Amino acid sequence: MTTPKRTALRLRRLLPSLLALACAATATACTSTEDQPRVVVTTNILGDITREIVGDEADVTVLMKPNADPHSFGLSAVQAAELERADLVVFNGLGLEENVLRHVDAARESGVATFEAGRAVDPLTFRAHDDGGPEEEGGQPDPHFWTDPDRVRKAAGLIADQVIENVDGVNEETIRANTDRYDGQLADLTAWMEKSFARIPEEKRALVTNHHVFGYLADRFGFRVIGAVVPSGTTLASPSSSDLRSLTQAMREAGVRTVFADSSQPKRLAEVLRTELGGRVRVVELYSESLTEKGKGAGTYLQMMRANTTAMTDGLTTG
Known part of the structure; x- marks a missing residue:
């Protein structure tokens, strides 16, 4: 059901087109003020997915820059204003964009349609490691759903539905064709x-990362999460000395000598493990939380996932 706020927003969005029509009808020399529909996306991973779906049907603005950290990036005043002028805001949610969610809430309050992709794709509960013990962090949902491409397929279809429902003037057939x-x-x-990971022996399917980001990939493709240098689902947390001792002990017991570190984050903490484990730890870079600039290894979601799969497979089958 359309709310009064949403009706007012759509009327504001229609005003430039109505003025242009009035100018044409009266043969008045008016400057065209027609405004293209706008979709604003918080993270660059979701931004790439949304652009694939929307194509040329609307303007897609992505707030998060390449190589940024979604847990810590913020918005300028101009970017915050973009949210409230949008026809639709697509955001990851589940606490991921910690400095941006209040702006998304403000846009929603002003009548802008918003879509929280993470909550709509059957989120997993965050677990620090696969030990069969209690769930961590008070049962908080894990926001990193994009590491499971099947959940991205579901998110893409739902984004298409949201665009068709909330963005005036888009061609539904084009949106559906793009989505298919x-x-x-x-x-x-x-x-x-699946074919790539099949090369990894079962006993080597164990993951240690900078922080907990690959829970969905582990669940989908049959990996064990041994632990993380930062024992949290956010990069804003810090490890204690006891955390590092526990992790190195778990790595010794599991025979793990490879740590996967996000390419956009300093690897200092992962390097500490080399000292703790006698210098026999291999650190492999992945693109886990952000796309790169075009041509820099992970310019699209598809490129990111293929690069990560190759790096993980090589890292766990060699050395």
């Missing part, structure tokens, strides 16, 4: 990842 094409690419990605 991208869905096929995501299905191909999943099949390729």
